[in-house]
Every structure is written in structure tokens, then in C-alpha cells.
Amino acid sequence: MEPFKNFIDVLTQPTLMLTLAMFTFPFFFPMNDWFDKWNRRLRLNLLWTKAGLIAVIIGLTLFFVVGVQDAEFRLIMLKPDNVPIVGLIFLVYFFMWVSMKQASDNDKLLSTGEKPNEYHDPDEKVLVWPDLVYVEFISLILCMCLLLVWSIGLDAPLEEPANPAATPNPSKAPWYFLGLQEMLVYFDPWLAGVVFPTIIIFGLMAIPYLDKNPEGSGYYQFKNRRLAISIYMFGWIILWVLLIIIGTFLRGPNWNFFGPFEYWDIHKLEPLTNINLSEIIYIKLFNTGLPSNILVREIFGFIVVFGYFLVFPPLLAKTVLKRIYLQLGNFGYGVFVFLLLCMLSLPIKMYLRWIFNLKYLIAIPEYFFNI
Amino acid sequence: MPAEAEQPLQEKKSSQQATASVGEGTIKEKVQRRSFISWLAVAWVAFAAATGGFFTMILRIFFPNVLFEPPQSFKIGPPDEYEIGLVDIRWQAKFGTWIIRDSEGIYALSTVCTHLGCTPNWLENESKFKCPCHGSGFRRSGINFEGPAPRPLERYRIVMADDGQILIDKSKKFQYEKGQWSDPEAFLVV
Numbered sequence: 001m002e003p004f005k006n007f008i009d010v011l012t013q014p015t016l017m018l019t020l021a022m023f024t025f026p027f028f029f030p031m032n033d034w035f036d037k038w039n040r041r042l043r044l045n046l047l048w049t050k051a052g053l054i055a056v057i058i059g060l061t062l063f064f065v066v067g068v069q070d071a072e073f074r075l076i077m078l079k080p081d082n083v084p085i086v087g088l089i090f091l092v093y094f095f096m097w098v099s100m101k102q103a104s105d106n107d108k109l110l111s112t113g114e115k116p117n118e119y120h121d122p123d124e125k126v127l128v129w130p131d132l133v134y135v136e137f138i139s140l141i142l143c144m145c146l147l148l149v150w151s152i153g154l155d156a157p158l159e160e161p162a163n164p165a166a167t168p169n170p171s172k173a174p175w176y177f178l179g180l181q182e183m184l185v186y187f188d189p190w191l192a193g194v195v196f197p198t199i200i201i202f203g204l205m206a207i208p209y210l211d212k213n214p215e216g217s218g219y220y221q222f223k224n225r226r227l228a229i230s231i232y233m234f235g236w237i238i239l240w241v242l243l244i245i246i247g248t249f250l251r252g253p254n255w256n257f258f259g260p261f262e263y264w265d266i267h268k269l270e271p272l273t274n275i276n277l278s279e280i281i282y283i284k285l286f287n288t289g290l291p292s293n294i295l296v297r298e299i300f301g302f303i304v305v306f307g308y309f310l311v312f313p314p315l316l317a318k319t320v321l322k323r324i325y326l327q328l329g330n331f332g333y334g335v336f337v338f339l340l341l342c343m344l345s346l347p348i349k350m351y352l353r354w355i356f357n358l359k360y361l362i363a364i365p366e367y368f369f370n371i
Numbered sequence: 372m373p374a375e376a377e378q379p380l381q382e383k384k385s386s387q388q389a390t391a392s393v394g395e396g397t398i399k400e401k402v403q404r405r406s407f408i409s410w411l412a413v414a415w416v417a418f419a420a421a422t423g424g425f426f427t428m429i430l431r432i433f434f435p436n437v438l439f440e441p442p443q444s445f446k447i448g449p450p451d452e453y454e455i456g457l458v459d460i461r462w463q464a465k466f467g468t469w470i471i472r473d474s475e476g477i478y479a480l481s482t483v484c485t486h487l488g489c490t491p492n493w494l495e496n497e498s499k500f501k502c503p504c505h506g507s508g509f510r511r512s513g514i515n516f517e518g519p520a521p522r523p524l525e526r527y528r529i530v531m532a533d534d535g536q537i538l539i540d541k542s543k544k545f546q547y548e549k550g551q552w553s554d555p556e557a558f559l560v561v
């Protein structure tokens with residue numbers, strides 16, 4: 001068992017796990033023909049079959065059954081706060097499967113020139129009362145039963161009255177905010193706590209206006225919407241669900257990373273000394289002190305940030321996103337690419353931190369402006 | 372009433388209409404326009420009164436009867452109660468201040484993380500303040516060196532009172548990034 005645990009501990013180092021997840025992602029959700037070819041060659045499309053569902057569910061269950069034997073992992077996994085997250089892992093895969101299964105079935109039908117499955121749905125209508133209300137009533141009762149059993153079985157994770165002088169270590173946000181909390185590690189609070197959540201919400205609201213592709217309306221399918229689906233899934237699975245899982249299972253005291261089977265050592269020492277871009281350039285590269293003029297000091301950060309948002313849009317419009325640019329026109333494409341770049345800035349910032357210990361590209365603490 | 376209300380539905384069933392048939396002719400006008408309007412006025416007044424009352428009560432919350440706020444300035448005893456090279460966390464819970472004495476003098480650090488305001492812990496072995504929320508680390512001096520905290524911890528005004536005790540005044544803060552730590556009141560020479 002030990003080698004297995006060590007293997008998992010190494011594999012779940014967030015640096016490694018996120019890298020693996022990001023690079024294998026396009027093979028699971030192929031966004032172009034090349035990835036699609038490999039998706040079929042590696043038989044990854046089996047994931048969306050009945051056999052795939054059973055295999056993944058069994059695999060996950062086995063992992064948690066084995067994991068619960070371990071004293072360290074048991075503490076994390078059976079904490080009343082975290083039990084739902086274990087459930088979330090199963091549920092997210094299950095619902096992904098439900099839609100992707102129908103999508104891949106329809107893709108097959110469509111590629112042979114047939115109509116999608118939903119086309120044959122009966123046209124006849126059902127009544128709200130009694131048909132719908134009845135079903136809702138049954139689900140209500142079932143949910144009540146589940147909640148009752150749950151609340152009897154697991155104590156509410158309440159703690160002592162809040163005390164501003166003593167912050168629990170680690171202090172974890174509610175599970176649905178763990179993605180944001182993870183983001184806060186890499187960004188200034190006003191960005192990660194205010195600007196990005198706003199952009200996320202408005203970005204989600206903008207989707208129906210940006211994605212006007214009529215293909216697949218009313219039925220599941222992947223082939224003709226692969227870019228849209230994979231971009232969305234990237235943000236949802238990697239940058240939200242995975243970060244929640246990391247925050248739940250892998251963040252320990254002092255907000256250090258711990259493998260699931262690792263002892264939560266408060267004194268775990270991780271050298272994390274971080275420096276700003278201006279310090280890297282002026283002190284390490286030029287061997288001079290930081291200039292006292294703020295603008296001169298941060299000029300390189302401004303160049304990088306503005307460059308990122310000014311160079312990439314036209315570049316992408318000419319290359320990978322050409323089709324989208326032609327479809328959406330200047331304004332729509334501008335909004336789309338801005339949202340996309342914002343989304344990608346999170347993993348970029350994470351890697352900059354991990355590789356270069358970079359804290360902020362632009363750091364003007366004098367005016368609370370850090371990027 | 373119920374029989375009448377169901378009428379359109381039955382009609383629809385029998386005539387197999389696909390479109391909904393709510394509209395003119397399906398609901399008879401039973402309420403007089405005049406009384407409807409006056410009822411509407413009553414309803415609006417009631418609604419406004421209830422909402423107004425509700426928000427007044429909410430506003431009331433912002434003015435509590437008792438405020439448990441520790442004083443902004445306080446005395447913490449004579450300097451020789453503080454050992455050289457030690458971080459004193461005695462006043463963390465009560466006043467939100469760490470008192471640190473080095474070979475030259477004493478300074479008072481704020482216990483509020485400059486990232487998002489959690490309270491870091493002093494780790495003696497690692498000789499650093501470490502924030503449990505997003506992992507910011509501060510040196511004994513208050514300088515930030517790891518994690519996302521954008522600037523050093525703030526220092527409070529520290530002076531000698533007339534009675535030989537140290538006086539901490541939290542209403543005056545000194546920020547490193549603004550070059551205020553060199554202020555004579557940010558550091559007590561003993």
C-alpha cells in the first residue's frame with residue numbers, strides 16, 4: 001500500500017496534477033481534428049460509454065475505499081465539511097457522462113446522415129398537474145429522506161464562536177468558494193475577490209450572445225460544437241471543480257499543499273519566497289536598485305500585461321480563432337477573446353508563481369494596484 | 372368558480388388546440404375597475420409599509436446598543452517586560468497587536484494580514500508570521516516575503532507614556548511601502 005500512497009501523493013502535487021489535467025484535457029474533449037484522431041486512437045471516447053461509466057465509478061469508489069483505510073486521508077475525507085465533495089466528484093463525472101454519452105451517440109447518428117435521437121421524441125405533451133407536480137413531490141420526499149439521514153449521520157461542522165484574533169489554521173472558505181480562494185493565492189484581493197468573480201458572472205451571461213451557433217439546439221452533440229464545449233469544460237472542470245478538489249483535499253495548515261496521505265505537519269517548511277517582476281528585472285538582471293519612480297519601476301509589468309491583452313487578440317484572430325473572428329465580428333470577438341484571456345491568466349499566473357516565484361507582474365502596493 | 376376556471380382547459384382538450392387559449396373571452400370581468408384600483412392602492416401601501424419597516428429594522432442593526440471595542444490606545448507595561456529577540460503575542464487576542472523587541476528597540480505590528488485580513492500565526496521555529504488563509508508569510512520585522520500579501524504588515528504608533536509604560540496607539544499606522552517606518556514614533560528606542 002505504501003508505494004501506492006506515495007505514488008498518489010506525488011501525482012496529486014498540484015503542480016503536477018494541474019499540468020497533467022491541462023495537457024490531457026484536449027484529448028478528452030478534442031477541439032480539433034488532430035486531438036480527435038488521438039482521442040479515438042487512445043480510445044478515450046470509451047469514457048462516455050456504459051462500460052466507461054461503470055469503470056470510472058468503480059475506480060473512484062475503490063480509491064476512496066482504499067483511501068479511507070489511511071488515517072490521514074480518513075481525517076480529511078470524513079470531515080463533515082468534505083463528505084459532500086467526495087460526492088461531488090462522483091456527481092460531476094456522472095452528469096458529464098449523461099450529456100457526453102448522448103452527445104457522442106448523436107454524433108455517430110449525425111455522421112451517417114441520420115437525425116439525432118431527440119428528433120424521435122414523442123410530440124405529445126404532459127400536464128403540469130398531475131404529471132409534473134407528482135414527480136416533483138416524489139423527488140421532494142426523496143431529498144428530505146436523504147437530508148434527514150445525512151443530518152443524523154454527520155454532525156454539522158460548527159466551530160466555536162468567531163474570534164477575530166484567532167483564525168483557524170487552515171481557514172477554508174465554503175466549498176463552493178474554494179476555487180476563488182485558490183485564485184486569491186495568485187492574485188491581489190481586488191482582482192481575485194472582486195474583478196474576476198464579476199467577469200466570471202458576466203462572462204457566463206454573455207455565452208448565449210457569443211455562441212450563436214444554432215447547431216445542436218434541442219439535442220446533445222459534441223462534434224459541431226467542440227470548441228464551445230471544450231472551452232467551457234476547461235473553465236468548469238479544470239479551473240473550478242479541480243480547484244475545489246485541490247482546496248478541499250490538498251490544502252493544509254498554513255495553506256501549504258499536502259498529499260492526501262501526507263501528515264498535516266504545521267511546521268512543514270516550503271520555501272516560497274516570492275518576488276515581483278520589477279525586482280527580478282532591476283535587482284537580479286540589471287543589478288541596480290529599484291527606481292523610485294513608480295511608473296519606471298513597473299513599466300515592464302505594464303508592458304507584459306498590456307502586451308498580453310493587445311497582442312494575443314489579433315494574433316489569435318489570424319490563426320486558431322479565425323473562424324470565430326469571422327463569425328462574431330469585431331465587437332463580439334473582442335469580448336470573447338477578452339474573457340478567454342482572463343480565464344487563461346489564472347493558470348498562467350499559477351505557473352509563473354511555481355516556476356519563477358513571481359508574485360506580481362505589476363506591484364504598486366502604494367495604491368493597492370497589483371496584478 | 373373552479374368549474375369555470377377549468378372551462379378553457381376542457382375546451383382546449385376537446386378542440387385539440389396547440390396554442391394556449393388564455394386571453395380575451397376566457398376570464399370574465401367580475402371585479403369592477405374602480406374597486407380594483409382602490410384595492411391595488413391598499414395593497415401597495417401595505418407593501419410599502421412592510422418593506423419600510425423591514426429596512427428600518429435592518430438599519431437598526433448597524434447601531435448596536437453596546438459596542439465591544441477595545442480602546443484604540445492602551446498601555447502595555449514597561450519595556451523591560453519584553454525580552455530582546457522575542458515576539459510577544461500576549462496582546463494578540465485583546466488588542467490585535469504583536470510586540471516585538473530587537474536589540475535596538477520595540478515596535479508594534481498589526482495582526483491584520485495585508486492580503487485579505489486574516490490573522491496570521493507566529494511560528495517560532497520558522498521565525499515567521501504565516502497566514503492560514505492563503506499562505507502569506509511575513510518576517511519578524513513585518514516584511515512580506517511569501518504568498519500573495521502585497522505589502523508588509525502595518526506598524527502602530529509606539530511611545531513612552533509619562534508613567535514609564537509603553538503606550539500603543541492604533542489610530543496611527545505606519546506603512547513600510549510609504550516609507551513611514553522611519554518615523555520616530557513607529558519604533559521605540561530603548
Ligand code: FES
Pocket residue numbers: 184484485486487488489502503504505506507518519520
Ligand atoms: S488573508 Fe492572509 S494570505 Fe490571504
